[in-house]
Amino acid sequence: GIQVEQSPPDLILQEGANSTLRCNFSDSVNNLQWFHQNPWGQLINLFYIPSGTKQNGRLSATTVATERYSLLYISSSQTTDSGVYFCAVSNDYKLSFGAGTTVTVRA
């Protein structure tokens, strides 16, 4: 299967700070999604972004498919941004997940 590496594994931020999360993958993909897992375990869809750039409020994402990486940007972080962020990819419908980045935003 496709290998997915996320970095950093842990990120501690002060409220209001900006951050970048990275996802590297080992093969070409037709699906790349970013999720935020809340404390109850629900995976919240952030972006479906196999290529290009998208923005949604304080979050934005860029995928450079030819170089096999994607970046998730969090701007003006808030305590509600805390949680685990997963990148998942596939070249069919079977998603391979990275290990996640645990983000802690301190007030």
Place this chain on the structure above:
Amino acid sequence: GAVVSQHPSWVICKSGTSVKIECRSLDFQATTMFWYRQFPKQSLMLMATSNEGSKATYEQGVEKDKFLINHASLTLSTLTVTSAHPEDSSFYICSAPTVRGSYEQYFGPGTRLTVT
């Protein structure tokens, strides 16, 4: 976005018993659904692909006789953990691709299984 539900949200069962978990697509039809499991502080691992009207396909290392999957309709897939043991305790999550012609998937809220 598309809505996927799971029932129950959490379940506690005794070792040796069987537990059924339901996954429903509420506002779209899903000919294919996927089942994942997640251990504490770990990532999600794909267990099996549930196909409407046909047999499920299992990932390597997943016991098909322990994890029975049935996809009887276009909106419902069930996962039955048979003869559960404490090591089956985990968080089970289902997903489904939407029918909009993209590969984007939506996930259910998950079911936390504890086997005592």
